Amino acid sequence: xxxxxxxxxxxxxxxxxxxxxxxxxxxxxxxxxxxxxxxxxxxxxxxxxxxxxxxxxxxxxxxxxxxxxxxxxxxxxxxxxxxxxxxxxxxxxxxxxxxxxxxxxxxxxxxxxxxxxxxxxxxxxxxxxxxxxxxxxxxxxxxxxxxxxxxxxxxxxxxxxxxxxxxxxxxxxxxxxxxxxxxxxxxxxxxxxxxxxxxxxxxxxxxxxxxxxxxxxxxxxxxxxxxxxxxxxxxxxxxxxxxxxxxxxxxxxxxxxxxxxxxxxxxxxxxxxxxxxxxxxxxxxxxxxxxxxxxxxxxxxxxxxxxxxxxxxxxxxxxxxxxxxxxxxxxxxxxxxxxxxxxxxxx
Amino acid sequence: xxxxxxxxxxxxxxxxxxxxxxxxxxxxxxxxxxxxxxxxxxxxxxxxxxxxxxxxxxxxxxxxxxxxxxxxxxxxxxxxxxxxxxxxxxxxxxxxxxxxxxxxxxxxxxxxxxxxxxxxxxxxxxxxxxxxxxxxxxxxxxxxxxxxxxxxxxxxxxxxxxxxxxxxxxxxxxxxxxxxxxxxxxxxxxxxxxxxxxxxxxxxxxxxxxxxxxxxxxxxxxxxxxxxxxxxxxxxxxxxxxxxxxxxxxxxxxxxxxxxxxxxxxxxxxxxxxxxxxxxxxxxxxxxxxxxxxxxxxxxxxxxxxxxxxxxxxxxxxxxxxxxxxxxxxxxxxxxxxxxxxxxxxxxxxxxxxxxxxxxxxxxxxxxxxxxxxxxxxxxxxxxxxxxxxxxxxxxxxxxxx
Numbered sequence: 001x002x003x004x005x006x007x008x009x010x011x012x013x014x015x016x017x018x019x020x021x022x023x024x025x026x027x028x029x030x031x032x033x034x035x036x037x038x039x040x041x042x043x044x045x046x047x048x049x050x051x052x053x054x055x056x057x058x059x060x061x062x063x064x065x066x067x068x069x070x071x072x073x074x075x076x077x078x079x080x081x082x083x084x085x086x087x088x089x090x091x092x093x094x095x096x097x098x099x100x101x102x103x104x105x106x107x108x109x110x111x112x113x114x115x116x117x118x119x120x121x122x123x124x125x126x127x128x129x130x131x132x133x134x135x136x137x138x139x140x141x142x143x144x145x146x147x148x149x150x151x152x153x154x155x156x157x158x159x160x161x162x163x164x165x166x167x168x169x170x171x172x173x174x175x176x177x178x179x180x181x182x183x184x185x186x187x188x189x190x191x192x193x194x195x196x197x198x199x200x201x202x203x204x205x206x207x208x209x210x211x212x213x214x215x216x217x218x219x220x221x222x223x224x225x226x227x228x229x230x231x232x233x234x235x236x237x238x239x240x241x242x243x244x245x246x247x248x249x250x251x252x253x254x255x256x257x258x259x260x261x262x263x264x265x266x267x268x269x270x271x272x273x274x275x276x277x278x279x280x281x282x283x284x285x286x287x288x289x290x291x292x293x294x295x296x297x298x299x300x301x302x303x304x305x306x307x308x309x310x311x312x313x314x315x316x317x318x319x320x321x322x323x324x325x326x327x328x329x330x331x332x333x334x335x336x337x338x339x340x341x342x343x344x345x346x347x
Numbered sequence: 348x349x350x351x352x353x354x355x356x357x358x359x360x361x362x363x364x365x366x367x368x369x370x371x372x373x374x375x376x377x378x379x380x381x382x383x384x385x386x387x388x389x390x391x392x393x394x395x396x397x398x399x400x401x402x403x404x405x406x407x408x409x410x411x412x413x414x415x416x417x418x419x420x421x422x423x424x425x426x427x428x429x430x431x432x433x434x435x436x437x438x439x440x441x442x443x444x445x446x447x448x449x450x451x452x453x454x455x456x457x458x459x460x461x462x463x464x465x466x467x468x469x470x471x472x473x474x475x476x477x478x479x480x481x482x483x484x485x486x487x488x489x490x491x492x493x494x495x496x497x498x499x500x501x502x503x504x505x506x507x508x509x510x511x512x513x514x515x516x517x518x519x520x521x522x523x524x525x526x527x528x529x530x531x532x533x534x535x536x537x538x539x540x541x542x543x544x545x546x547x548x549x550x551x552x553x554x555x556x557x558x559x560x561x562x563x564x565x566x567x568x569x570x571x572x573x574x575x576x577x578x579x580x581x582x583x584x585x586x587x588x589x590x591x592x593x594x595x596x597x598x599x600x601x602x603x604x605x606x607x608x609x610x611x612x613x614x615x616x617x618x619x620x621x622x623x624x625x626x627x628x629x630x631x632x633x634x635x636x637x638x639x640x641x642x643x644x645x646x647x648x649x650x651x652x653x654x655x656x657x658x659x660x661x662x663x664x665x666x667x668x669x670x671x672x673x674x675x676x677x678x679x680x681x682x683x684x685x686x687x688x689x690x691x692x693x694x695x696x697x698x699x700x701x702x703x704x705x706x707x708x709x710x711x712x713x714x715x716x717x718x719x720x721x722x723x724x725x726x727x728x729x730x731x732x733x734x735x736x737x738x739x740x741x742x743x744x745x746x747x748x749x
Contacts, residue, residue, distance in 0.1 A: 030411045033456035037449045039610070040459035043466060047609070056410070056446060063413035070367065070376060070426060071414055073407070100597055101490065103497060135376060136369035136424045185374060288614045294460065296614045322374050 019269065020315065024308035026064040028298035034060055035297040051082035061304060067134065067313060075138070076131035118148035129182060137322060143181035151177035168202045169195035179261050185322030187264025193256050201252045205245040212241030247278035258311070264322060269312040280306055362432065366417075366425040368392050381417075381425065383432075390425070397421075406436045408443035411450075467610075471603070476633070479598040483591040488537045491594060492558030499541070499556055507549055511542035513565050517722070518542055521568070524578050528652055534559065534589055540581070542568075551666060553580050555587035557594070570669065571662055573720060579649060579659035586644030592637045599633050642701055646708040655712035660705035667698045 038053035055078050062074040091113075098109045122143045129141035155173040158166035172195040179191040216234035251272035258270035284299035362383055367376035368390065379392025388404065390397045399419065407416040415433055417425040427433070438444050449455050502508045511518065522540055529535045537559035545552060545564035553563045561584045563577070571577050587593070646656040 025413075026411065033453060034411065034450040035613070036456050036459045036463070037446065040463055041446075042609075043463060050609075052442065052446070056443065056450070059408065059410045060413075063410045066414075073416065096601060100601075101494065103494075135374035136371045136422075137374050284614075293610070293614060300613055 019312045020068045022308045022311040022313065023066045024064060024305045025066065026060065026301050026304060028301045031060060031297045031301050035300075047085075048082065051085055052078040054078075054081055062132070065304075065308060070135055073133040074131060075133055076127070118152055119145050121152065122148050125178065125181070134184070137185040140183045141178075141181050142183070143177060147177055147181070165199075168199035171202070172198045175257055179257070182263070184263050184266075187266075187322055190262045191257075191260060193260035197256055197260075198253070201249055201256065204252075205249050208241050208245045208248065209238075212237045243281055244274070244278050247281055248274040250274075251277045265316050267314040267316065269314060271310045271312075272307070273310075276306065364427055364430075364432070366390075366427045368395055369424050369426065370394075371422040371424065376426065379425070381427075390419075395423075402437050404436050405439045406433045408438065408440050409434075409447040467606075470606075475599055475602055476595070476636070479595045479602070480591075482598055483594040486591075486594060488534060488559055488588075488591070492537075494593075495556035495558035495560045499560060499562065502543075507546050508543035508562075508564075509546075510544065511565055512544050513542060513568055517568070520574055521563075521577050521581075524574055525581050528578055528582060528648065529585055532585070532589065538585065538588060551669070553584055555584040555593070559588050561585070561588070570665055571722070572665075573658070573722060575654050575658045575720075576662040578652075578654055579645065579656070579662055582645035582648045582654075583641050583659065585648065586641030587637065589644060590637075590640055592641065596633065596637065603633075639701070639704070642704060643708075646705065650708070650712060655709045656705045657709035657712065660702045660709065663698055663702050663705065667702075 034056065038049075038056050042048075042050040042053045055074070055076055058074040058076065062072040065072050095109060095113070098106050122141070122145060125141040125143060129139040132139045151173045155170045158170055172193060175193070176191045179189040182189040215237045219237070220234045251274040254272050255270045258268040261268055280303060284303065287295040288299055364381040364383070366379050366381050368379040369376055377392050377394060379390055379395055382389040382391065386401055388399050388401065390399065397419075403420045405418040407418070409415060409429055412429060414426050415429050417427065417433070417436070418439065419425065434444075499508075521542075525538075525540050526535075529538050532538070539560045541560055541562045543562055543564055545566055549564060551564060551566040551570045553561065553567050555561050561581060563580065563584075567580065568577055571580075642659070645659060649656050649658065
């Protein structure tokens with residue numbers, strides 16, 4: 001009768017299943033009205049409704065992503081999100097006023113922001129985890145402020161003696177911090193990717209950007225009448241390389257992180273391809289520009305679908321490992337501040 | 348209506364629903380059957396045999412075509428396909444139900460697109476400028492003084508500016524004319540004129556700094572034929588101060604950037620378009636509006652004090668010619684390309700338009716009015732005045748300095 005009643009590997013208590021595909025069932029046709037209605041209401045209420053809009057959109061993506069027939073659930077509530085957004089707006093306002101009118105105080109404001117940042121990161125991760133559920137069990141994130149300070153700031157210092165080459169090891173520490181503090185049903189994530197593996201990916205991306213920079217310089221100097229007017233020609237290889245390097249790091253890092261993460265008896269198999277991702281991003285950009293933004297939902301859906309299609313969850317071991325815990329309320333403030341200032345804290 | 352209710356009741360009373368039961372302890376789904384009766388639902392499965400009253404249940408909001416969940420009072424939950432029957436049960440969220448209904452209607456979606464387009468276009472052309480003006484006119488000019496001071500200090504310290512090399516009597520004349528020009532403006536106390544010799548990159552230029560300080564460069568003064576032309580430039584700058592263009596710029600740009608960022612947030616994560624680009628385009632057109640507003644203000648102020656706006660037209664044309672001459676010298680000018688292909692991005696409306704408007708405003712005024720006496724440049728200056736070398740990289744910009 002329905003998809004959810006097919007044979008279920010989770011039913012048997014101890015098996016090694018070949019793997020469950022993550023399935024994204026959202027469609028642009030279905031998502032478009034959801035997107036536009038929520039955007040419109042947010043605009044009409046001067047952004048107040050955006051907290052509700054966020055819940056609706058999250059719910060759409062979660063509930064249309066199924067693993068083994070069961071969708072994920074987003075449990076976040078609009079009111080705490082609204083409260084968080086108001087605080088975020090106030091912080092942004094303080095920053096804006098200082099940067100425009102009281103520039104002398106700006107370093108202090110930035111310092112406070114700097115000290116606040118790790119807190120925002122852990123709170124945002126905790127909020128998102130605890131209000132995400134699968135099969136009636138919630139995720140959790142228990143990283144604390146000092147852990148985040150160590151991963152995000154202290155490990156950044158490794159770049160000084162290594163003249164920047166330590167960047168990969170720093171990034172590896174950040175990912176490790178995030179993964180190892182995630183848990184599902186009492187099972188904590190483990191992370192085994194090394195800094196060396198990160199380095200290979202960033203090195204390739206760096207080479208790509210440098211080559212593009214050289215080509216751009218070559219074009220600029222080989223032009224008959226050098227002029228600022230033609231500067232944009234040099235920007236083309238740079239932009240292309242930027243898209244490629246971005247897609248490369250997204251795909252390869254995504255694969256690296258997921259393939260080296262375990263969650264109790266669960267392992268993951270991610271097969272993103274840099275070239276496909278770059279083409280996807282490029283197509284999205286063209287579609288969005290030439291449709292004045294109206295194809296945004298289409299772009300979002302096909303990107304989500306590509307990501308889901310390339311993710312497989314492998315299951316080995318005992319389901320008894322997972323235990324449901326009591327749900328604890330987390331304030332949305334951190335999550336919303338993070339979102340407002342546009343941090344990417346996803347895995 | 349009655350029939351429909353009756354029909355629903357019958358369906359509910361007689362129907363069984365296949366569900367997956369999750370107890371909240373293990374991530375294991377157990378197939379179970381939910382048997383509906385008048386006010387209760389009976390759950391029958393391998394490990395469950397429980398009866399619930401309807402108002403103990405909470406159904407998750409409908410989202411697209413996704414499966415829905417029924418929360419049970421003991422912490423368990425049931426997963427089942429979306430069906431109308433579920434709407435008869437107590438809902439987890441009433442507001443989301445209404446939104447879910449809106450989200451399913453294409454006529455509403457199309458209406459939303461139209462409403463958004465209308466809202467954004469009118470907001471951009473009227474709403475935002477009006478709001479920024481409303482706010483800006485209520486913020487005392489003195490709040491901006493410090494920004495202006497800091498800006499000027501940076502320009503002085505970084506050697507963009509040096510002390511003016513104009514003859515003192517010339518500066519005196521310009522200052523006096525300026526005082527007379529603004530004598531009956533309410534903001535005269537905040538207005539303050541500064542002379543600077545500019546580095547080649549700035550060249551012939553004039554700026555209105557936040558807070559009311561107006562800077563005119565030596566090169567700009569040297570390009571003028573008469574004190575009247577200097578007054579014409581200064582009148583334009585006074586217009587920027589009087590109409591609070593700096594603050595309005597800051598407010599409008601920030602608000603536009605915020606709205607653009609909000610609207611493109613979804614797009615930004617799925618593409619690699621620089622979302623700042625549309626914002627830049629928007630800002631450029633605001634600048635053009637400010638320049639023409641300041642021109643209009645200047646024409647009125649000039650006429651009121653017996654000057655002709657033709658003075659403004661003259662100096663603008665000379666600036667433009669100077670720019671062209673220099674471009675030609677560098678071999679930038681090519682056939683058919685009269686100006687920069689990006690000139691629509693320029694913050695200054697095409698000079699020809701501005702000159703034409705100044706000439707139109709000058710109709711009825713006499714050229715032999717105020718300030719039309721030629722400069723007395725002293726020794727050798729006078730002789731080669733027609734070939735004054737303006738070193739400016741970008742002459743032809745008189746405007747506000749942000």
